[in-house]
Amino acid sequence: MVQPPPLQPGTLYLVATPIGNLEDITLRALRTLRECDLVAAEDTRRTGQLLKHYEISKPLLSYFQFNEARRSDELLERLKRGEKIALVTDAGSPGISDPGQRVVAAAIAAGLRVEPVPGPCALIAALTASGLPTDEFHFIGFLPHKSGQRRKQLESLKGYAGTLVLYESPYRIEKLLEELNEVFPDRQVVLARELTKKFEQFLRRSPSELLAVVRERRLKGEFVVLVGEAEEKI
Structure with a gap:
């Protein structure tokens, strides 16, 4: 078996x-986690x-939304000294609706090496199993909290011609389905929750039907919400 190359100094x-x-x-x-010098984490x-x-x-080392600016400078200095740093978030890929x-x-601007170590991603897991078109999609992430801004972005x-993909918390999923x-109203929506866990579930229905389900069952867990394309009218 070919041995993988060692981690490179000064690489994120x-x-x-x-x-x-x-x-x-x-x-x-x-x-990578075993061989790096430091792990920068959203939640240590x-x-x-x-x-x-x-x-x-x-x-x-903690690296989250409210200390990104300060920590980024510190991480850059450590990279310049030749340290090998692994950046992780709570779950999934850094930078996808998470810090990073x-x-x-900043590292790229400073001429430092950045290397992805790909793996689990809720966006891709939900999209590929949704049954909706995957050849063209638009990832929105989390919508703004304010109703006016949310509605404006949805409008x-x-x-958009492709599948829309959003993230939503259990506390706002009912509000999102109302919107x-x-x-x-006429598009197919897929709710994917508890992905890769014991109670993973995909619900595929219209927005109004899913709204009724959520109001009745009070579903828990983080959601990936996918909205299908508009059907062509002949």
């Missing part, structure tokens, strides 16, 4: 971590549990 590694099922972590991700407690599960002991983009852009997406029922 973007390591994808499981979104629910710990078996989804890649061999390369585990090797959660990442600490992940590392402990795989018997990995590494220094942890700021330090990646702006009416003319989808107003803006996209």
